[in-house]
Amino acid sequence: MAAIKLPVVITANDLLSGEAVYWHLSGVWSTDLTGSKVFESLEQAQASLQRVVSDAEVIGAYLAEVLEESNGLVSRHYREGFRARGPSNYCHGKQESLRQKVAV
Amino acid sequence: MYAYSEFDRAFVRDRVSQYRDQVKRRLNGSLTEDEFKPLRLMNGVYLQLHAYMLRVAIPYGSLTPMQMRQLADVADRWDKGYGHFTTRQNIQFNWPRLIDTPEILEALADVDMHAIQTSGNTIRNVTTDQFAGAALDEVADPRPYAELIRQWSTDHPEFQFLPRKFKIAITGGSDDRAVIRAHDIGLQLIEVQGRIAFKVFVGGGLGRTPIIGQQLHSELAAEDLLPYLEAVLSVYNVAGRRDNKYKARIKITVSEMGIDVFREKVEAAFERLRPAFTGQDLSVLGEIHADFESPSFLEKSQDVYFNALDSDTQFRTWVERNVNPHKHPSYASVTISLKGHGNTPGDASASQMRVMADLAERFGHEELRVSHEQNIVVPHVAQADLPEIYRQLGKHGLATANIGLVSDIIACPGMDYCALATARSIPIAQDIALRYERRESEIGDLKIKISGCINACGHHHVGHIGILGLDKAGVENYQITIGGSAGNDATIGRKMGRGFSVEELMPALDRLIDRYLALRVDPSEAFVSTVQRLGTTPFQEALYAIDKAA
Numbered sequence: 001m002a003a004i005k006l007p008v009v010i011t012a013n014d015l016l017s018g019e020a021v022y023w024h025l026s027g028v029w030s031t032d033l034t035g036s037k038v039f040e041s042l043e044q045a046q047a048s049l050q051r052v053v054s055d056a057e058v059i060g061a062y063l064a065e066v067l068e069e070s071n072g073l074v075s076r077h078y079r080e081g082f083r084a085r086g087p088s089n090y091c092h093g094k095q096e097s098l099r100q101k102v103a104v
Numbered sequence: 105m106y107a108y109s110e111f112d113r114a115f116v117r118d119r120v121s122q123y124r125d126q127v128k129r130r131l132n133g134s135l136t137e138d139e140f141k142p143l144r145l146m147n148g149v150y151l152q153l154h155a156y157m158l159r160v161a162i163p164y165g166s167l168t169p170m171q172m173r174q175l176a177d178v179a180d181r182w183d184k185g186y187g188h189f190t191t192r193q194n195i196q197f198n199w200p201r202l203i204d205t206p207e208i209l210e211a212l213a214d215v216d217m218h219a220i221q222t223s224g225n226t227i228r229n230v231t232t233d234q235f236a237g238a239a240l241d242e243v244a245d246p247r248p249y250a251e252l253i254r255q256w257s258t259d260h261p262e263f264q265f266l267p268r269k270f271k272i273a274i275t276g277g278s279d280d281r282a283v284i285r286a287h288d289i290g291l292q293l294i295e296v297q298g299r300i301a302f303k304v305f306v307g308g309g310l311g312r313t314p315i316i317g318q319q320l321h322s323e324l325a326a327e328d329l330l331p332y333l334e335a336v337l338s339v340y341n342v343a344g345r346r347d348n349k350y351k352a353r354i355k356i357t358v359s360e361m362g363i364d365v366f367r368e369k370v371e372a373a374f375e376r377l378r379p380a381f382t383g384q385d386l387s388v389l390g391e392i393h394a395d396f397e398s399p400s401f402l403e404k405s406q407d408v409y410f411n412a413l414d415s416d417t418q419f420r421t422w423v424e425r426n427v428n429p430h431k432h433p434s435y436a437s438v439t440i441s442l443k444g445h446g447n448t449p450g451d452a453s454a455s456q457m458r459v460m461a462d463l464a465e466r467f468g469h470e471e472l473r474v475s476h477e478q479n480i481v482v483p484h485v486a487q488a489d490l491p492e493i494y495r496q497l498g499k500h501g502l503a504t505a506n507i508g509l510v511s512d513i514i515a516c517p518g519m520d521y522c523a524l525a526t527a528r529s530i531p532i533a534q535d536i537a538l539r540y541e542r543r544e545s546e547i548g549d550l551k552i553k554i555s556g557c558i559n560a561c562g563h564h565h566v567g568h569i570g571i572l573g574l575d576k577a578g579v580e581n582y583q584i585t586i587g588g589s590a591g592n593d594a595t596i597g598r599k600m601g602r603g604f605s606v607e608e609l610m611p612a613l614d615r616l617i618d619r620y621l622a623l624r625v626d627p628s629e630a631f632v633s634t635v636q637r638l639g640t641t642p643f644q645e646a647l648y649a650i651d652k653a654a
Contacts, residue, residue: 016202076578077578078580079153086154088530088531090448
């Protein structure tokens with residue numbers, strides 16, 4: 001297995017909806033990658049992961065690699081990118097609700 | 105169509121009730137995810153990339169208008185207003201909430217549907233020819249046998265924990281439209297001296313080790329079907345490898361054991377098991393046959409039809425591509441394309457589902473089918489009604505005349521939805537369809553099949569052009585195979601060479617298709633025939649011409 005590249009965030013799927021969620025700085029799970037707690041240390045990330053992995057509200061928490069770019073946090077791997085944005089065939093997943101949020 | 109008995113209804117309701125309790129216990133924390141996961145999977149509930157996914161069984165792809173409307177209602181009420189018809193003739197909903205899944209299953213039970221055995225190492229939905237019971241080339245209707253197998257295999261106590269999942273396909277036509285030799289067991293109905301029998305193929309499958317099934321029995325008497333299947337499954341259940349998930353399918357068992365040794369073991373098991381089948385299966389089959397009698401075909405004036413063929417070129421083109429001959433001379437089978445250019449292959453909106461249900465009710469003797477090529481079929485339509493059906497389909501974006509053409513692509517959900525995928529499939533299919541929209545009639549018959557991972561749910565191995573999406577060092581990369589075929593001449597396509605990036609893929613396909621157009625004898629020679637005549641070398645050269653130039 002390839003070594004994890006830092007920085008990383010903690011992600012999982014929401015138990016009720018199955019949606020991809022991220023562990024936020026505020027100590028809650030959110031569907032938005034933006035605002036995720038970013039770990040520059042693997043030890044700290046794994047320690048936090050151990051604390052949240054058994055949260056009843058999520059399934060299968062793991063570390064996901066990210067990049068901190070000028071326009072914000074983005075996923076390093078395209079798979080995580082689709083989890084964060086939604087399907088790319090047309091706008092009807094997470095990107096739709098994010099767009100609606102922006103419109104409001 | 106098979107009508108549920110009270111036993112069937114009680115069984116399905118009971119399963120919904122059990123599942124409702126399981127979800128409740130999961131949500132209140134009594135069950136961990138590890139404990140709950142096998143239970144939800146037994147009811148067709150997967151966890152995918154963005155959400156849960158519910159796979160609903162459509163036995164041998166047959167639906168009534170009422171069932172189709174219920175699927176539309178499920179899509180509207182609990183999902184995002186659409187459903188995805190799959191290569192296994194099922195439907196998947198991509199966005200249900202876990203808490204809603206018991207309600208959805210209850211709604212499905214209301215119309216005699218369920219999601220049982222759409223996951224797990226069990227015998228899955230039996231698939232068949234989408235034109236079953238209507239096809240001109242049919243020896244016998246395969247659906248009664250498919251239904252018999254469904255009843256036998258549902259909740260079969262011995263086959264709930266097989267080494268791996270198990271797929272059976274059955275065809276009644278001389279032209280194999282069910283890809284039987286790419287299944288764990290493939291059954292072909294034949295007639296031997298006036299009696300119905302089966303050619304039995306075993307050990308076919310795609311995935312990471314694609315293998316074309318081998319003939320296990322040349323003429324199995326129809327009355328021996330269940331004991332023989334039970335014998336095959338019993339041998340596999342014991343001999344199939346449980347030490348390695350990637351070697352657990354029956355194709356590996358047969359391949360490692362050799363077909364002759366496997367056959368000997370099956371024959372021995374058959375001799376042992378056959379006495380246990382004392383005729384009840386045949387009595388059930390007799391009752392099932394009654395449910396699959398042909399509808400009462402109507403005699404209508406065909407003037408409207410022939411006038412439309414003469415006067416409307418678009419209608420004529422649609423008839424040429426989307427309408428199949430029927431065993432009744434004034435009837436036809438209509439394939440409704442779910443491959444509008446630029447759309448997601450296999451998706452239908454709730455409103456489109458209702459339109460198809462209405463048309464089947466008005467014009468199609470209340471029958472609909474899902475094809476493994478992810479289209480919908482109205483199998484019994486009077487030719488006289490074709491112009492009106494075409495008009496109605498056109499109003500709802502369902503009259504694309506592209507069956508068998510470049511844009512009639514099989515594509516798995518790929519990384520847009522699937523947790524197992526290594527690359528996207530659907531956007532590639534969308535790009536190809538749009539790119540070749542204006543040229544596809546000139547190109548002619550060409551089946552492109554796309555999988556987003558090595559599991560090959562998009563059947564890329566048997567595509568005339570197969571595209572396999574992989575992850576190459578964190579970038580989507582697409583391998584091309586050519587010369588595959590899913591029909592009577594089932595063939596695994598040949599891998600051409602290095603894969604292509606997303607940006608490189610369309611120009612590579614251009615070179616491939618342009619080479620075909622330059623090499624074909626005439627427009628009647630289809631792409632795959634040219635490949636069969638000339639071999640793959642000229643196409644390989646075209647694909648990698650840029651490498652040589654560099």
